[in-house]
Amino acid sequence: MAKIPAKIVERIASGVKRFQPILTGAKSRDVGESDTVTIIVDILAEVFGYDKYSEITSEYAIRGTYCDLAIKLEGALEMLIEVKAIGIDLKEPHVKQAIDYAANQGVEWVVLTNGLNWRVYKVIFGKPIGQELVLDIDFCSLSGKAAKDIDTLFLFCKEGWMKSVLGEYHTQKQALSRFFLGAMILSEPVLNIIRRELKRLSPDVRVEVDEIKAVLMAEVLKREVLEGDSAADAKKKLARSAAKQLKEKAAKATTTGGSADEVPVEEDTPNEEPTAEE
Numbered sequence: 001m002a003k004i005p006a007k008i009v010e011r012i013a014s015g016v017k018r019f020q021p022i023l024t025g026a027k028s029r030d031v032g033e034s035d036t037v038t039i040i041v042d043i044l045a046e047v048f049g050y051d052k053y054s055e056i057t058s059e060y061a062i063r064g065t066y067c068d069l070a071i072k073l074e075g076a077l078e079m080l081i082e083v084k085a086i087g088i089d090l091k092e093p094h095v096k097q098a099i100d101y102a103a104n105q106g107v108e109w110v111v112l113t114n115g116l117n118w119r120v121y122k123v124i125f126g127k128p129i130g131q132e133l134v135l136d137i138d139f140c141s142l143s144g145k146a147a148k149d150i151d152t153l154f155l156f157c158k159e160g161w162m163k164s165v166l167g168e169y170h171t172q173k174q175a176l177s178r179f180f181l182g183a184m185i186l187s188e189p190v191l192n193i194i195r196r197e198l199k200r201l202s203p204d205v206r207v208e209v210d211e212i213k214a215v216l217m218a219e220v221l222k223r224e225v226l227e228g229d230s231a232a233d234a235k236k237k238l239a240r241s242a243a244k245q246l247k248e249k250a251a252k253a254t255t256t257g258g259s260a261d262e263v264p265v266e267e268d269t270p271n272e273e274p275t276a277e278e
Helices: 006-029 033-046 093-105 147-154 158-162 165-175 178-185 188-201 209-220 229-256
Strands: 069-073 076-083 109-113 117-124 130-138
Touching: 006 033, 006 147, 033 069, 033 076, 069 158, 076 093, 093 109, 093 117, 093 130, 130 147, 188 209
Parallel strands: 076 109
Antiparallel strands: 069 076, 109 117, 117 130
16 A cells, blocks of 8 residues: 555544544443434544535435435545444444445445444445445554554545545455455466476376366365355456456457467476476
């Protein structure tokens, strides 16, 4: 992440210090949803930097139908915010209506908060519509002096939003997910690399890719990494990425007059002895 300007760091740090006792007091009084919304609006303005008069709106607040607040930047709806009373524990069903409405509006981000906890979701446009938890912030456990906490809050700040840092963070998080890594390990290019390395270490042993894949699936990788919706999504993303690369290679080959199939392939050489460098 790029360096955060000192002015923004100071705003975030002072905002954390100011609102932590306010939230603690509101929790002890068990204030209702409307009072919680009032605190949320102030936090959005004073900590996260959104203009409370022009960028924070409640025009999407149709009780029981949509959500409580929304963020609009330059006239475009950027995210929906579902607020619960500060004494209510946040649960997945609380955000479902906002997710469905966001998907219908083409909005990618939804926030669920009770002031103490802030959960930021990425809307998954599919059938059915889904969501992925990207950030889960416990506001009262933050330290205004901790760089890691400042970085986390900056992801949701207006200045970070304008630079798409939340989207970049989400992409990086996806790439390092156990499901994506599991799918990558079982992909043909990686399996071929493993096969070549095994052959290099044991030249007299011939192992097929299917055998390696079977062992990885049965004895190395956890079942939960290979099965379920998250694993299926990871496989699809990997397939889309591979298809995109092939398309780009084909386009480049057309431009340069070459062939998309002209990719160096390492031939199998049975009983090949390792070199001194190996």
